[in-house]
Structure formats: structure tokens, C-alpha cells
Amino acid sequence: xxxxxxxxxxxxxxxxxxxxxxxxxxxxxxxxxxxxxxxxxxxxxxxxxxxxxxxxxxxxxxxxxxxxxxxxxxxxxxxxxxxxxxxxxxxxxxxxxxxxxxxxxxxxxxxxxxxxxxxxxxxxxxxxxxxxxxxxxxxxxxxxxxxxxxxxxxxxxxxxxxxxxxxxxxxxxxxxxxxxxxxxxxxxxxxxxxxxxxxxxxxxxxxxxxxxxxxxxxxxxxxxxxxxxxxxxxxxxxxxxxxxxxxxxxxxxxxxxxxxxxxxxxxxxxxxxxxxxxxxxxxxxxxxxxxxxxxxxxxxxxxxxxxxxxxxxxxxxxxxxxxxxxxxxxxxxxxxxxxxxxxxxxxxxxxxxxxxxxxxxxxxxxxxxxxxxxxxxxxxxxxxxxxxxxxxxxxxxxxxxxxxxxxxxxxxxxxxxxxxxxxxxxxxx
Numbered sequence: 259x260x261x262x263x264x265x266x267x268x269x270x271x272x273x274x275x276x277x278x279x280x281x282x283x284x285x286x287x288x289x290x291x292x293x294x295x296x297x298x299x300x301x302x303x304x305x306x307x308x309x310x311x312x313x314x315x316x317x318x319x320x321x322x323x324x325x326x327x328x329x330x331x332x333x334x335x336x337x338x339x340x341x342x343x344x345x346x347x348x349x350x351x352x353x354x355x356x357x358x359x360x361x362x363x364x365x366x367x368x369x370x371x372x373x374x375x376x377x378x379x380x381x382x383x384x385x386x387x388x389x390x391x392x393x394x395x396x397x398x399x400x401x402x403x404x405x406x407x408x409x410x411x412x413x414x415x416x417x418x419x420x421x422x423x424x425x426x427x428x429x430x431x432x433x434x435x436x437x438x439x440x441x442x443x444x445x446x447x448x449x450x451x452x453x454x455x456x457x458x459x460x461x462x463x464x465x466x467x468x469x470x471x472x473x474x475x476x477x478x479x480x481x482x483x484x485x486x487x488x489x490x491x492x493x494x495x496x497x498x499x500x501x502x503x504x505x506x507x508x509x510x511x512x513x514x515x516x517x518x519x520x521x522x523x524x525x526x527x528x529x530x531x532x533x534x535x536x537x538x539x540x541x542x543x544x545x546x547x548x549x550x551x552x553x554x555x556x557x558x559x560x561x562x563x564x565x566x567x568x569x570x571x572x573x574x575x576x577x578x579x580x581x582x583x584x585x586x587x588x589x590x591x592x593x594x595x596x597x598x599x600x601x602x603x604x605x606x607x608x609x610x611x612x613x614x615x616x617x618x619x620x621x622x623x624x625x626x627x628x629x630x631x632x633x634x635x636x637x638x639x640x641x642x643x644x645x646x647x648x649x650x651x652x653x654x655x656x657x658x659x660x661x662x663x664x665x666x667x668x669x670x671x672x673x674x675x676x677x678x679x680x681x682x683x684x685x686x687x
Contacts, residue, residue: 268348275346278353284344289315289355290363293336304332308340308355316354317342323358329469330362337363368469372476376503379478384485385506391490393510393522396529397458399426400522401450401489403443406431410465410496410515417519422526428455434464439474444483451488460487461518462504463494475502484508494518638670656681 265273278284291308298304302321307314317340319332332338341359346352361369379385400418404410406429418425432446433439443462450457462484463475474480475495484491484507493508494515505511512518562570630636638644645653646666653659659678667674 267351271346271348271351274351274353275348278344278346286341286343288339288341289317290337290339291315293332293334293338296332296334306332306334308338316352317357318345318354319357319360324360327360328467328471329360332360339363368473372503375476375478375481376506379481379485379503379507384481389485391509393490393492394458396524397425397522399428399455399457400519401428401430401455401457401460403430403432403446403450403460403462404464404494404515405434408434408465410463410494413465413514413516414461414494414519417516418523421520421523422529424526425523428457434474435467435471440477440480443474443477443480447483447487447491457489459522460489460491461494461515461522462491462508463512463515463518464496465515466496472502475504480504481507492518492522635670638668641670644668 289308291310294307294309294314296304296306302324304319304324306317306319308317309315319327319340330336339361340355340357341361342355342357344353345356347354376385383389402411402414404414411429415427418427428450430446430449433442447460447462449455450460464472472495475493481503484493484504487509490509493502493504493511494517495502495504495511496514501511510521512521558564634644644667646668647653647659648664648666651658653665656678659665661678661680663678665676665678667676
């Protein structure tokens with residue numbers, strides 16, 4: 259190694275830069291420390307050191323980054339967090355933190371709380387995109403909730419009047435910073451929502467300021483007032499880096515009050531041009547419609563129903579007469595066919611019925627003779643009799659009757675009452 263070719267200073271610094279800027283470990287990191295040796299260049303760059311009890315780190319806060327810083331002016335002794343990446347200034351062989359963002363210590367806790375509130379309100383649908391409403395294309399009255407003495411109201415009035423001189427501007431003054439600002443902003447928005455004022459769109463906000471200056475627009479009460487506004491509302495809080503929660507809850511947001519006025523109020527020349535174009539298109543459409551209707555009217559009036567209605571009636575009379583004749587002919591044919599079918603039946607039916615009746619009568623007489631032969635009455639007619647006791651029991655043997663018992667004799671021609679005088683001996687002819 260002692261005999262190897264020596265490296266130039268530039269080569270060493272280049273290697274060091276590659277080593278320091280290559281790994282992700284030293285890129286996009288937060289570094290916390292106390293500011294010391296702070297200085298500002300004529301180009302607006304800020305140089306300072308961050309130190310702790312043991313070490314010191316050089317930092318560069320270029321103008322294109324520090325222009326977005328809205329916090330308290332940086333000064334020696336401030337405890338801050340700096341966000342950036344390690345870089346190497348090769349001409350001096352010096353490494354430093356290239357800072358893109360600075361937060362004063364203590365501010366970070368507040369950011370955490372705002373993030374928690376953001377998640378809470380998001381879970382309740384306060385920021386849902388589908389809740390956003392279209393801003394009115396042609397508002398007659400805009401309501402402004404802001405400080406009456408700030409530059410924001412002047413910008414809004416100036417821009418709105420430039421764009422549409424006849425626009426009505428209703429100001430609901432409120433505090434936009436400091437103690438009581440959230441309550442004051444909420445009250446101003448609610449006042450502009452009063453239907454009596456007939457406000458078409460609301461602009462609520464303030465001019466730029468530090469993170470602390472804008473904190474009222476991250477207050478939960480203010481964010482809900484934006485979300486619950488009956489009238490479409492534009493959040494106009496002048497800021498460049500951080501969004502405030504009112505931006506997310508509003509129907510639209512603008513980076514500055516001036517931009518909000520441009521969004522809310524259309525330019526009169528554009529409106530007049532659009533109205534003129536719309537009028538021309540409407541006139542053309544109406545002319546086309548009138549022309550089409552006239553053509554349809556001409557076609558209808560040329561139809562026979564209007565030119566010769568009697569001829570149409572005659573045609574229908576002829577058709578009705580022809581149809582009636584067909585119905586009569588069909589009726590006669592039907593009757594003739596039915597008569598031809600029924601005539602044979604009307605002559606043959608009596609003969610068939612009489613023959614059937616004679617057969618049934620002979621069968622009846624034969625069956626009646628059989629029944630009579632089997633009937634007890636037939637036996638009585640041949641001279642036999644039935645003997646019964648007073649209890650209606652048929653007597654078949656002398657042993658069943660007591661001496662002097664009264665009996666009933668049933669004959670073919672009637673009944674007799676007899677008395678048992680005893681059993682006869684021997685046969686009697």
C-alpha cells in the first residue's frame with residue numbers, strides 16, 4: 259500500500275462524497291440540535307451549525323428551501339429539528355446537512371396532534387370527496403369570513419370587483435389568529451349560512467403566516483364548521499408548504515385569498531361572452547325547432563283526414579256493410595249444417611226409445627213375478643197362515659204355546675185372534 263499511486267485531494271473528497279451520499283442512512287433524515295454560528299448570505303441562503311453537548315454538524319438552508327419556512331425567525335440558541343440529507347462540498351472537503359425543512363422543537367408534538375385529529379375526522383367522513391359540492395357558476399353574493407383589517411379582505415374585494423363589478427360582497431368579520439380565533443371563525447361561517455343573507459358561496463381564511471399563525475384553521479370546531487356549511491365554501495388560508503385541515507373539509511381550497519376570489523367569481527367578460535354564445539345557440543335551436551314543427555304541421559295538414567275526411571268515412575261505411583253481409587252468410591250456413599246433423603236424430607229417436615221401453619217393461623214383469631213367488635204373501639194366498647204370540651213371536655211348534663194363551667193368526671185376507679185349547683192327537687186331514 260505504501261507503494262501505491264497517491265490519490266489527489268479531489269479524488270479523496272469525491273470518494274468521501276460517494277461514501278456519504280450513497281447510503282440511505284444519511285438521506286432524508288431529521289437531526290435535532292441547537293443552532294449556533296447562524297449567518298445569512300446576500301442570496302438568501304442560511305448557514306448554521308447544529309450542536310449537542312458532544313458534536314457539531316454544519317447545515318446549509320438554501321433560499322429555495324428556506325423561502326417556504328413560515329416559523330419563527332431562526333436564531334442562535336434555538337432548539338430545532340432539521341430535515342435533509344448529508345452532502346459534501348468537495349472544494350473544501352467539508353460535509354454538511356443540506357436542509358430542506360426546519361421545525362422548532364415543540365412544534366412536532368403539535369403536528370402529531372393535528373395528524374391524530376385528521377385521522378379522527380377522516381374516519382367520520384368529514385373529508386370524503388363525494389361530499390364536495392360544485393361551486394355556483396354565477397354567484398350574485400359571496401360571503402367572506404376573515405379579518406376586516408387584514409390584507410386578505412382587500413385582495414378578495416379587489417379581485418372580485420375586477421372580475422365582476424356587480425358582485426355583492428358580504429363580510430362577516432372574525433379573528434383569524436390568537437385566542438378566541440376558532441370560536442370567531444365558526445361564528446362568522448354560521449352567520450353567512452343564514453338564509454336571510456342569500457349568500458351563494460363563502461370564502462373563509464386569511465393571509466399567509468407562520469405555522470402558529472394558521473393554527474386556528476386546524477381547530478376541530480373550525481374544520482367541522484367548514485364541513486357542515488350549508489353553502490359551498492372555499493378555504494383560503496395563505497400558505498405554501500403545509501395544508502391546514504380546513505382545506506380538506508372545504509368544498510374547494512385556494513393557496514391564497516386572491517386565488518380564492520378568482521375561483522369564486524367569474525370574469526364578467528367571460529360570462530358575457532358565454533351568455534352571448536349561449537343566446538346564439540339557443541336562438542339557433544329554437545329556429546330549428548320551429549322549422550321542424552312547421553314541416554310536421556305541413557305533412558299533417560296534407561293528410562286525407564284533413565283534406566277529404568268524407569272519403570275516409572265512405573270507405574269505412576263500405577267495409578262495415580261488407581262485414582255485415584259476411585256475418586249473415588256465415589250464420590245461415592251454420593244453421594243449415596246444424597239442421598242437417600239433427601234431422602236423422604229427430605226421426606230415429608222415437609222408434610229406438612219405444613223398443614227400449616218395451617224391453618224394460620218385459621224385464622220388469624219377469625222380475626216382479628219372481629219377487630211375488632218369493633214373498634210370504636204368495637204363500638198366504640195359497641191357504642197357509644202365520645201364527646204369532648201376543649209378543650209378535652212366530653209360533654212353529656205347539657210346545658212354544660201355553661194352555662189358553664191367546665194367539666194371532668195371520669191369513670191372506672186378514673187376522674184372527676184364537677185361544678190355545680190344547681194339542682190335537684193324531685193326524686188331521
